[in-house]
Amino acid sequence: MEAPLIEIKDISFEYEETKALENISMKVEKGDFLAILGPNGSGKSTLLKIMLGLIKPTKGSIKLFGVDSKNFKHREWIGYVSQKSNSFNSGFPATVEEVVAGGLAKKAGLFRRLPKTVDEDVLDALKSVGMEAFLHRSISELSGGQQQRVFIARALVAKPKMLILDEPTVGIDHQNVQAFYDMLAALNREKEITLVMVTHDVDTVTDRISHVACLNQTIHFHGFKEQFQTLSDEERASWYGHSVRKIHHVGGAH
Amino acid sequence: MIDAIFTYEFLQNAFGAGLIIGVIAPLLGVFIVVRRLSLIADALSHVTLAGIAGSLYLSQSVVVFSALNPLFLGIAASVGGSVLIERLRTLYKHYEELAIPIILSAGIGFGAIFISLAQGFSNDLFGYLFGSVSAVSREDLLIVVAIAIVVLAFIVIFFKELFVLSFDDEYAKASGLPAKWIHFMFMIVTALVIAGSMRIVGILLVSSLMTIPVAAAMRVSKSFKQTITLSIIFGEASVIAGLISAFYFDLAPGGTIVVTSILLLLLVLIYKKIAVSVKRGAIA
Numbered sequence: 001m002e003a004p005l006i007e008i009k010d011i012s013f014e015y016e017e018t019k020a021l022e023n024i025s026m027k028v029e030k031g032d033f034l035a036i037l038g039p040n041g042s043g044k045s046t047l048l049k050i051m052l053g054l055i056k057p058t059k060g061s062i063k064l065f066g067v068d069s070k071n072f073k074h075r076e077w078i079g080y081v082s083q084k085s086n087s088f089n090s091g092f093p094a095t096v097e098e099v100v101a102g103g104l105a106k107k108a109g110l111f112r113r114l115p116k117t118v119d120e121d122v123l124d125a126l127k128s129v130g131m132e133a134f135l136h137r138s139i140s141e142l143s144g145g146q147q148q149r150v151f152i153a154r155a156l157v158a159k160p161k162m163l164i165l166d167e168p169t170v171g172i173d174h175q176n177v178q179a180f181y182d183m184l185a186a187l188n189r190e191k192e193i194t195l196v197m198v199t200h201d202v203d204t205v206t207d208r209i210s211h212v213a214c215l216n217q218t219i220h221f222h223g224f225k226e227q228f229q230t231l232s233d234e235e236r237a238s239w240y241g242h243s244v245r246k247i248h249h250v251g252g253a254h
Numbered sequence: 255m256i257d258a259i260f261t262y263e264f265l266q267n268a269f270g271a272g273l274i275i276g277v278i279a280p281l282l283g284v285f286i287v288v289r290r291l292s293l294i295a296d297a298l299s300h301v302t303l304a305g306i307a308g309s310l311y312l313s314q315s316v317v318v319f320s321a322l323n324p325l326f327l328g329i330a331a332s333v334g335g336s337v338l339i340e341r342l343r344t345l346y347k348h349y350e351e352l353a354i355p356i357i358l359s360a361g362i363g364f365g366a367i368f369i370s371l372a373q374g375f376s377n378d379l380f381g382y383l384f385g386s387v388s389a390v391s392r393e394d395l396l397i398v399v400a401i402a403i404v405v406l407a408f409i410v411i412f413f414k415e416l417f418v419l420s421f422d423d424e425y426a427k428a429s430g431l432p433a434k435w436i437h438f439m440f441m442i443v444t445a446l447v448i449a450g451s452m453r454i455v456g457i458l459l460v461s462s463l464m465t466i467p468v469a470a471a472m473r474v475s476k477s478f479k480q481t482i483t484l485s486i487i488f489g490e491a492s493v494i495a496g497l498i499s500a501f502y503f504d505l506a507p508g509g510t511i512v513v514t515s516i517l518l519l520l521l522v523l524i525y526k527k528i529a530v531s532v533k534r535g536a537i538a
Contacts, residue, residue: 052428053428053430054424054427054428075428075429075430076429076430078428080425080428080429082422082424082425082428089288089290089420089421089422091472092288092420092421092478093288093471093472093475093476093477093478093480093481094417094421094477094478095476095477095478097477098417098477098478098479099421101414102414102417102418102421103429104414105414105415105417105418105426105429105431106429106430106431108414110412110415110432111411113414114414136476138476138477151425154425164428
């Protein structure tokens, strides 16, 4: 049997003596589309950063593709899409092509040039997010949603087995959020890329995902989305801190 | 002018060093500007001043230092300053920018003390502050050549990593790139360029040659590589025009080079404004 792509055991994390995460244990299996839900300050982004090796947990262990994260060498198997507003310098003078090609830096390796197939790889990645027409455009000229698609292409260009996304719809206008999640679902379904995503869009995303993890310092629920959908409003409120109800959008599919 | 360059060694040195600096300062400057580290160049140039002033002072009383090119102590101070800036940025995680005024004022402070102690070397010091056409020795030129080789090798070898790190440092770290080490090496290389450039441009103006050509290039560039190319072209044009005017009018080359780069920036801004107006007019 194939090892889980992520296996977290009893992880805790303290930030300046404040507990951010407590005794987290969970697995992400191949093919999952996992949404990590939780209120602000619940430790969602911290958990993602631990998964990515950006911060070390105070306690516990993490395995990536069956290997202890400290010894894991294939970072290129994991694509990362951060909150656009957090880390991206919006006035950066670069084309979409240059930004996406940057996603091959780790895979190519230190002291080596980008592969000869870089042009095809970049175009393929942009096609999979519907942005091939923007190849030569400046990244700063694009809308928030378009930029986020480019960042997904940058994560896809190295052909990762898993994508980790931290609130990818921040800065995207409401009309485009649904199309954005459809694109992620298609990547999961057609390219068999495992997806782990932190999000606030509980209602919009539940139809596209396979699993849900509810986090508020510790894991309150982790299971199939169908199980999540059977939770009562009271059960959700008990961990979320205030009432969370499924909203039926007029004219929507859910 | 061409005849004079072939005749006088000091002009060969000045133009040789100037042409090299015209490439490496804006080249590294592109990464400094897009990473929003422009003020670090200023802080390091002032630390270099402390090293130079210290060397000039010591050369009056210690025999070893009288034979030593002050540039070496300047380089050592600049590299040391870059390491200290990084340490302070780690220490003040939430106020990283504090490192810059701390190191900058420390550089000026030590520089002022050494200058007061020396009670002399005003001519030498003027050259270091604002650059000099006549003061560049063959040894200075060779130091600049060595620095240029290190800088070019660093940029060529780590170009893709530097690009990713400059664009999105969190992504660079998450991808498993050795972001910390590349940044550390970048700081050392920056310190080297600053120390190497100051003979021509001067300590007080060296950061301008790393930022103004880039500021002009960014207004008209469509891509990162184009930004680099245009920055080098603007940098070289500023150095050549600045050195020639400094030679003919007996002015400090630091001033003429920087004023030329400012004029180029103004021309680019005017061109860009006209181009945008024409485009808008065509659309309307």
